[in-house]
Amino acid sequence: MTVVAAPSERRQAVQRRRRRLKGDRLASVLVLVPSMIAIAVFVYVFVAWTMYTSVINWTGIVPDSTLVGFKNFARLFGDSRFLIDLRNLGLFSASFIVQCLVIGFALAALINSKIRIEGLFRTIFILPFAISPVVTGVIWHWLLDPQAGVNSLLRSAGLGFLANGWYTDSTWGILSVSVAAAWQMSGYVMALYLAGLRALPQELMEAAVMDGCGTWALYRRIVIPLLKPVTFSAVIITGMLSIKLFDLIASMTGSGPAFAEDTLGFNMYQLAFSSNRFSLSAAVAVVMILIATVLLVPHLMSVERKAKR
Structure with a gap:
C-alpha cells in the first residue's frame, strides 16, 4: 500500500530543501569572501596603483604625484x-x-x-x-x-x-x-x-x-x-x-x-x-x-x- 504525503507535508519538505540550499550558498559565499577580498587588494588594487605610479614623476625616495602622462x-x-x-x-x-x-x-x-x-x-x-x-x-x-x-x-x-x-x-x-x-x-x-x-x-x-x-x-x-x-x-x-x-x-x-x-x-x-x-x-x-x-x-x-x- 502506497502512502501519499499530504500537500502540507510536501510544502514543508520543499521549504526545508530551499532553506538547506540557501544555507549552502551562504556557506559558500562566506568561504569565498576572504579569498575574493585578498585577490581584490593584492592583485587589482596593486595593479591600479602600479598604473597610477607609471604616469607620475616619482624619481626619488619621497613620492612625487606630479602627473606626467606617458x-x-x-x-x-x-x-x-x-x-x-x-x-x-x-x-x-x-x-x-x-x-x-x-x-x-x-x-x-x-x-x-x-x-x-x-x-x-x-x-x-x-x-x-x-x-x-x-x-x-x-x-x-x-x-x-x-x-x-x-x-x-x-x-x-x-x-x-x-x-x-x-x-x-x-x-x-x-x-x-x-x-x-x-x-x-x-x-x-x-x-x-x-x-x-x-x-x-x-x-x-x-x-x-x-x-x-x-x-x-x-x-x-x-x-x-x-x-x-x-x-x-x-x-x-x-x-x-x-x-x-x-x-x-x-x-x-x-x-x-x-x-x-x-x-x-x-x-x-x-x-x-x-x-x-x-x-x-x-x-x-x-x-x-x-x-x-x-x-x-x-x-x-x-x-x-x-x-x-
Whole structure:
C-alpha cells in the first residue's frame, strides 16, 4: 500500500530543501569572501596603483604625484636597455617554449609507451620542476661557466672546438639561460602531455593502427592534432613564465655583458630598488602586464567558446 504525503507535508519538505540550499550558498559565499577580498587588494588594487605610479614623476625616495602622462613610457622606448630587454624576451620566449614543448612531448611519448619502471622515470623527469629557480640558476651558472662545467668535459673528451662562451656571449647569451629554464620546466610540460595522452580515446588509436597507420603517421595525423588544447595551455604557461623571468636571471647571470641576459623583470627591479626611479619601474611593469594580456586574451576567448558549446 502506497502512502501519499499530504500537500502540507510536501510544502514543508520543499521549504526545508530551499532553506538547506540557501544555507549552502551562504556557506559558500562566506568561504569565498576572504579569498575574493585578498585577490581584490593584492592583485587589482596593486595593479591600479602600479598604473597610477607609471604616469607620475616619482624619481626619488619621497613620492612625487606630479602627473606626467606617458612621458615615462616615451623614456622607456628611447632607452637602449629596455629595447634590449624586449629583444631578449623574444629570443628567450621562442627558445624556451620550443624546448619545453619538444622535450616535454618526447618524454611524455616515451613514458606513455609502457616502459619499465615508469614511475621512476616520471619522478626523475619532473624532479627539476620541484627545485627552486634560484638553485637552478646557481647550478647552471657553474655548468655553463666557460672555464668549467660543460666546456671542461668537452675539452677532456677532445671536443674543445665545441666549447662555447654560453652566458658570457654578449649577443646570444640569453639562449643559454633558456636552456637552464627549459631543463626546469620540461618535466612539468611532460606531465601535461602525459595526462593528455592518457586521456585520448584508445578505440580511435587502435582503429588507426588496424587501418595500417604507422607510429609517425599516428602521431602526426591523430595524436598531435588531438593534443592541441594541451599544447595551447603549455604555450600560455611557459609564455607567462618568460615574461616574468627574474629569479633565474638574478642567481645565474645578472644582466650579463652588455645586458645580454637582462630581462624586463630584472630591469624593473633595478630601476625601483637601485635607482629609486619608481615611476619608470612601474612603466616597465605596465608593459609586462600588457604583453601578458595579449598572451592571455586568446586563451580566455577559447575558454569562453568552449563554455558556450
